[in-house]
Amino acid sequence: MKKKVIFLTSFLLAILILLSTYFSYLMNNHTKKELKTMSEKTTFSSIENTPLFKKEYEKQYEKIVIQKESNFLAEVNQFLDLKYEPEEINQIYAFLRRDNIEKLLSSEKRNVKEYYSITNFDVDKIYRYEEYQMKHNCSLKEAVLKVNIGLDHDFYTQIEEIENKNDFTVLVNKYHSLGEYEPTDLKPLSYDARYQLREQARNAFEELLSGAKLEGVFIRPYSAYRSYEYQASLYEKYVLQDGKEVADTYSARPGHSEHQTGLAVDVWSEGFTEITENDAKWLQENSYKYGFIVRYTKENKSVTGYIEEPWHLRYLGFDIAWDVHEKGLAYDEYYDLYLK
Numbered sequence: 302m303k304k305k306v307i308f309l310t311s312f313l314l315a316i317l318i319l320l321s322t323y324f325s326y327l328m329n330n331h332t333k334k335e336l337k338t339m340s341e342k343t344t345f346s347s348i349e350n351t352p353l354f355k356k357e358y359e360k361q362y363e364k365i366v367i368q369k370e371s372n373f374l375a376e377v378n379q380f381l382d383l384k385y386e387p388e389e390i391n392q393i394y395a396f397l398r399r400d401n402i403e404k405l406l407s408s409e410k411r412n413v414k415e416y417y418s419i420t421n422f423d424v425d426k427i428y429r430y431e432e433y434q435m436k437h438n439c440s441l442k443e444a445v446l447k448v449n450i451g452l453d454h455d456f457y458t459q460i461e462e463i464e465n466k467n468d469f470t471v472l473v474n475k476y477h478s479l480g481e482y483e484p485t486d487l488k489p490l491s492y493d494a495r496y497q498l499r500e501q502a503r504n505a506f507e508e509l510l511s512g513a514k515l516e517g518v519f520i521r522p523y524s525a526y527r528s529y530e531y532q533a534s535l536y537e538k539y540v541l542q543d544g545k546e547v548a549d550t551y552s553a554r555p556g557h558s559e560h561q562t563g564l565a566v567d568v569w570s571e572g573f574t575e576i577t578e579n580d581a582k583w584l585q586e587n588s589y590k591y592g593f594i595v596r597y598t599k600e601n602k603s604v605t606g607y608i609e610e611p612w613h614l615r616y617l618g619f620d621i622a623w624d625v626h627e628k629g630l631a632y633d634e635y636y637d638l639y640l641k
């Protein structure tokens with residue numbers, strides 16, 4: 302009986318040992334296989350016998366990380382023809398937007414190393430960035446932002462017609478024109494039906510007025526939507542009065558006013574013909590809660606080209622107004638960095 306037990310135990314043990322050896326062999330083999338496929342993925346051995354494989358680049362291929370792009374191998378050959386180093390090619394695919402990669406492929410070799418961390422840079426504007434940086438002695442990041450806005454050219458000299466005129470996020474400034482755009486959902490303000498805003502902005506503005514009142518801030522609108530024609534007559538009047546140069550610092554040329562979007566409104570303090578310091582402060586600190594920003598501030602004058610206008614509110618919707626307020630950027634800057 303004892304012998305039988307010993308025999309059975311050793312038999313079972315032997316089976317166990319055999320099984321565990323087999324499993325560990327299986328596992329090992331699997332890992333090896335996995336490693337093999339991984340290394341296949343990161344080398345060019347798979348194209349060795351295809352016309353894409355260029356013998357002269359054999360050494361460079363070994364250092365290049367394969368990407369998912371469908372014509373990646375053909376693009377790598379193009380980059381190597383342009384004399385890019387394998388490491389540069391890896392960085393280009395790791396950091397650059399697709400449109401920039403395509404622009405690099407169709408131009409002579411450019412040094413884009415310094416741009417890897419600047420997400421809003423554009424290959425086509427590299428010379429302008431460099432020129433701006435030299436002239437203003439600023440960081441490359443700042444040069445990219447300013448040139449993207451258009452600030453290396455004088456106001457009103459390089460004008461683009463806006464594409465998304467109907468969006469609540471539309472960017473209207475001295476470089477972007479609305480043409481003769483007219484919004485279709487204008488609604489009168491309850492304060493005075495002569496003043497109109499686009500419906501969503503109107504509702505938000507009415508809420509802002511009641512919210513302000515609850516906190517002892519009494520403001521009223523004095524200008525809201527302005528048509529292209531009305532803006533033209535207004536601007537003309539100011540030019541006659543102050544001359545073009547001065548008029549441009551406080552009045553927009555027709556097509557370039559935020560008031561034409563139906564998303565901007567100017568406010569005065571009740572009983573005054575301007576906004577009081579106290580009310581301006583309240584707007585600066587609270588208007589974002591209702592989806593508005595104070596668009597032209599002392600701090601962003603050099604970007605917007607307008608004097609400080611604590612009375613001019615621009616509707617953007619809560620999420621974006623809140624974010625612009627948080628980041629403390631001019632809307633022109635915010636648009637280039639986050640919305641373009």
Ligand SMILES: [Zn+2]
Binds near residue numbers: 567
């Ligand atoms: Zn205004």
